Amino acid sequence: MILALLPFYPLISAMALLTLGKRLPWFLASVLSVTSVLASAISTAILMSQLAIQEQGAIQVTLWSWFSLYGNGEVPVNVAFNFDALSAVMCAVVSGVGFLIHLYAAAYMKTDDNFHRFMAFMNLFIVAMLILVLADNLVLLYLGWEGVGLCSFLLIGFWYQSKENVAAARKAFIVTRIGDTSMAIGLFWLFNSLGSLNIESVNQLAIQTWQTGDNTVFWIALLLLGGAVGKSAQLPLHTWLPDAMAGPTPVSALIHAATMVTAGVYLIARLHDVFILAPEVMTIVAMIGALTLLLAGIAALFQYDIKRVLAYSTMSQIGYMMLALGAGAWSAGIFHLMTHAFFKALLFLTAGSIIWALHHEQNIYRMGGMFKRLPVESILLTIGLVCLIALPGTSGFFSKEAIIAELWSSPTAGPVFWWAAIIGAFITSIYSCRLFFLVCLGTARNTVNLEPTMHIAFKVALFTLAMLSLIGSWFYADLTPWFSAEITKTTNDPAWLHVIAIVTPFIGLLFSWFYFSGFRQGDKQQISQSGKNLNEKTFYLFCHRGLGIDRLYQVLLVTPYIRLSQLNRKDIIDGAVMLLAWYTHLFKEVWQSSQNGHLRWYASAFALGFVLLTAGWLL
Structure with missing residues (x-):
């Protein structure tokens, strides 16, 4: 019940x-x-x-x-x-x-x-x-x-x-x-x-019906992947x-x-049983995850809207989950799904509180000094970013490390995808530090009177999410026994893999500390120039606009469709149908005009018809 x-x-x-x-x-x-x-x-x-x-x-x-x-x-x-x-x-x-x-x-x-x-x-x-x-x-x-x-x-x-x-x-x-x-x-x-349509039955029947690598299961898994993507x-x-x-x-x-x-x-x-039977699709899943992880991370580096930074970050983190699924590390992928929900909800809601306080200002170049002006929100934002970076002890650390640990030896992933995950972790540290420096440190670049933000509902929601973000890994339940099969096999990976995975976020922090020193110190000239670059320089603009993919779709798909629609604005197909309707109407008018009620007309028409029938019969 x-x-x-x-x-x-x-x-x-x-x-x-x-x-x-x-x-x-x-x-x-x-x-x-x-x-x-x-x-x-x-x-x-x-x-x-x-x-x-x-x-x-x-x-x-x-x-x-x-x-x-x-x-x-x-x-x-x-x-x-x-x-x-x-x-x-x-x-x-x-x-x-x-x-x-x-x-x-x-x-x-x-x-x-x-x-x-x-x-x-x-x-x-x-x-x-x-x-x-x-x-x-x-x-x-x-x-x-x-x-x-x-x-x-x-x-x-x-x-x-x-x-x-x-x-x-x-x-x-x-x-x-x-x-x-x-x-x-x-x-x-x-x-x-x-x-069958029952999910449990489908998983069982798939194993009984198909062999690994069958053409049918490959295409079915690929089509289902399209929905997931x-x-x-x-x-x-x-x-x-x-x-x-x-x-x-x-x-x-x-x-x-x-x-x-x-x-x-x-x-x-x-x-999962359907996808296990299509290892090529599993590799495609991992490939999509790795590419999204890297490209979305790069795009996040060049955003000035705080919510768009977090949006690209979300795409990047889901890329990690896809990497786990492509490697057959089902349990690790779901674990990161759970922890990501905690700290990303915290980040979005804290960003919402800051936006609220600044009278709906979302441009991070017009923020700054929030640690002094909004200390509680800044601390909460910092907690969310620390979990996103995956520093040791946070929930994000345990779930992300669980994924990275499975990649190297996976037959459907491998070392290339492991390195993609490491580079992704490095990029995550950089754009997280950039966001932190621009929003929380330096001097205030927006001097409006702040709106009060700590409504009791805000407090309960944000503090609970902050706690879950820090200790969410305590609720981890290993789902590996639930999945009928795991692609990843336990092997003795080189010890240096784990060292690099743990150290990488700190390298990103150290790099950001020096590279974004102007942001950290509140250098208004460097911050202003960085914002100007996003609007004027081609490379900055290219990355800011999502690496040109929207533009590519506009050129290849949207513009040709609009032009085709303009050419076909009178609807050729509908015109052909209406032409048939015109012929029918013309035929009706001809026959209607022949029914005029004149006896001599009927007699003449009868005679003409008789002559035509006779001529046709004789010929």
Whole structure:
């Protein structure tokens, strides 16, 4: 019963908020939306305790029969939930971190005229995400998958009065639809090949039906990877995520940092037996992760919007998760998913507090001196950045090291990917220090009177996330026994690998200390020149704009499509159809004119017809 109700608490709240709207006062609307997610978080904790003491590997419940498909016999599709070790971790992240972000959002969006609609959309997102991670079949999973995409669209464009927000929402919707289409084709092919939609059965049947390296499983895994790449903002379908920062900060924290963007990671982990049978695709997963890790890290170095820095950082960290999955280190990838949700939510929400205090200023070149002006927020931001850099003792250190340790000896990854992860860690240290120096140190470059930020809801959410960011690794549960197979084999890696992995972030810190000395000391001339370079110098501008990938898509895809649309503005296909309609109309007019009611006309027409028939017969 507890499992059956898990997604329904926020669903009921969302329906109530959408129905009653502004008739509910702010306090009641806040309590309704926040406590509904808290109820899901408490239910998840109860289910996790039950899962730990029972012998079965999962708790399952079927709510009702949905419909049936017919392939190799009748295949029922039920609305049914499956709560196992993997979905337990995901539910804990979605409902636990989601509760803290909802609490923060209730205060952050208090003065918005459409507060009720915003909280309803946030609740609906939690519903869709819980359905996605609890679904016991692929159809229900896809329903949740599309649900989170819809909620992302609604929340990115929540402030629809701005053209920028509308364009960002539309871009996110279109780009992720490309991946979703790939995923849908893969699911159809999977059902056609195996005749089942139940996720557990699909994993078992895949091992029984295919051999490692079969052509069919290769293409199915590749198509499913397309869906994961789109939803998790990995190359080449990553361009929507930085623009999605146009939405309210709680949206960025919940959807585009902690939960929705990890859906692709969850999909690959959930269907791990299918991917294990396609080692070439596993290598592609690792390759995509490594490239995204490096390119997004470089792009983060040249951003001046604090939220876009964190957005590129999110893409980079999900690249680490993809690297783990590509290496077959499933447990390490999910571990980093969990810890990343803690410290990245903390970073986004703390950034939101700073933006709030500075009257919605997001340009880091116009900040500075926050340690003096906003000491609490600066300390919290520092904690988040320390975890992002993965300094020893933090949750980010343990999860990132768990990934790096698996790469060198993996048959689907190897030394090249290990070095990519090390370089990525070095870049992470640099852009994190750059952000810290520009925001927290030096002198204030924005002298506006600060808005008060330490609302009680802010305090509870931020301090809890800060604690989880530091000690989140204590909650690590090794999921390796849950996965039926691990690609990575335990070997005796050279000791120097671990030394380099631990030392690299410190090298990045040392490099940043000297390279960004002007930022650290508050040198206004150097800071001003750096900001000017981003607007004027070609290389800086190229990196600032995401290494030109958006421009490439504009030239190769968007511009040709627009020109084709302009050429076809009168719609050639529709014109051909209308031409047929014109001929039909002409034929009707001719025959209608022949029916004039004149007897002599009818007699003449009869005679002419008789002559023509006779001539035709004689010829």
